[in-house]
Amino acid sequence: MIGVELRKMFQRPRTWATIAVLNALPILVAVLLVLTDLAPRPGEGPPFLSAVLRNGTLYPLAALAIVLPLFLPIAVAVVAGDAVAGEAQAGTLRYLLARPAGRTRLLVAKLVAVMAFVLVTVLIVAGVGYVLGTALFDAEPIAGTSVSGTSLTPAEIGGRTMLAIGYVAVSMLGVAAFALFFSTFTDSPLGATMGALAVLVASSLLFTLDAASPIAPYLPTRYWLAFVDLFRDPILWRDIVRGLALQGVYVGVLLAAAWANFTTKDVTS
């Protein structure tokens, strides 16, 4: 079943089109930076972008930071929102369940496929970023590569980049959990996607509001950019750990709710 869902996911032209579109923005940014040589000043613009002109190996992180606020969550919400609602809308859900695929099994397989999509997408963005970074910018690590101003060795950058990729993937899993949850409630994939995005927009908005500060630590987008802390010297673990724990709670609760709903609902699509 998991194999079937993975086949469906990665045989689908839309999956690859989404990933391609997602990579367009970092590519455009890299080309513009090279042509103009105008990097944002440190502390402005997306994280890491100010440093990439001096060290291209940081570009995977800059690429992730560019797509993280909007593009990546949209892509994940589209794919995860489509997971169950898309089958319902196409009418194929009833045939899968009458096969019988088993409702729990189907949901688990959908979840695994969405997780695979998240991981593949994040890895491709980082990979394309690495190719761009090393091809277009200086790859020499010079002083001041860490956010704290100290130097990091290429091995340290590599290791921490992998950790950052993992952290971003976990953050996106939270988005996927929201979309999958909504996806079990509606027969409209667009509705599920929009529901998840509405949650993220609300979360981002509340985060900027002082009055919402009591609930700020529980907002799903609160610790998304904490992966920057991996590049402090020494690594500042506090927000990263909190971010992982928070996403873990969201994912656990939402998936349990999605399962409870999906295994007991009448499939009338």
Next chain:
Amino acid sequence: MSGPVLTTRALIKQYGRLRAVDGIDLDVRAGDVYGFLGANGSGKTTTVRMLLGLVLPTSGEIELLGERMPRGGRRVLPRVGALIEGPAHYGHLSGRENLSLLDASGRGGARRTRTQRVAEALEQVGLGGVGRRPVKNYSLGMRQRLGLAGALLRRPELLVLDEPTNGLDPQGITEIRELLLDLNRGGTTVFLSSHLLAEVEQLCTRVGVLDRGRLVLQDRLATLTAPTGSTVVHSPEPERVRAVLDGRVLAIDGHRVVVRGDDPVAINARLVSAGVPVAGLALERPTPEEVVLAAAGTGPDRGSIR
């Protein structure tokens, strides 16, 4: 050949204040071609979905091939082939790929035999030469055939088909009818849900009629359309028929005279010997349409929607 294949007891589905299925007791036996008739909105689809475990009953029992549903679905559904409310496929994939994915997504379909079973199912429904083009380029009839192929993949013991000839041309309808009768001769029980009386009449040995959520009729078609004990006489002079057979004439409708008695030969002899012209004689049988209309109260497709 007559054990129960599909039975329900007091099956009820309540949607809010609407009782879509109101205590039905279906009884489908091995070897039947069972016609499940009902107007649109009479609860047919909800019933079919409950049989397959898609919709959970409010109360009542379902037994499918000896297992309680929906609990036994994992074991029993691989032995059932279904076409539910029209076919549905992944448009960007070929028919073959669609069937292969469908087969792989549930237990009971061995990977080893998959390619061959897919090819056979496509051949059975007349899609053997369709090639690799994506399903989105199929005609409605081809999609219907592909849906039927999906139902046949596991060589099921029971076929549950909802409007299987929908969208097919007359030739296609005949082909599918022949295929279903052929499968039935091979031992497959067929449960056919339809609002088309003609389709049920041509295929089915038993019928159940659903009206506003209630099963108002369930019997062998041959029993329902058995002679009534009267004879229909066609004569250009109906009043002379009445004069000759006084007391036995039940009704006159134009040139059609209904006469009590189930011996057309004797009646014919009396009329001819009295010099009454007779254009035709036959035992009176209710048509399936009359039976269904009488049972359902309102006409098909006009059943009041609550």
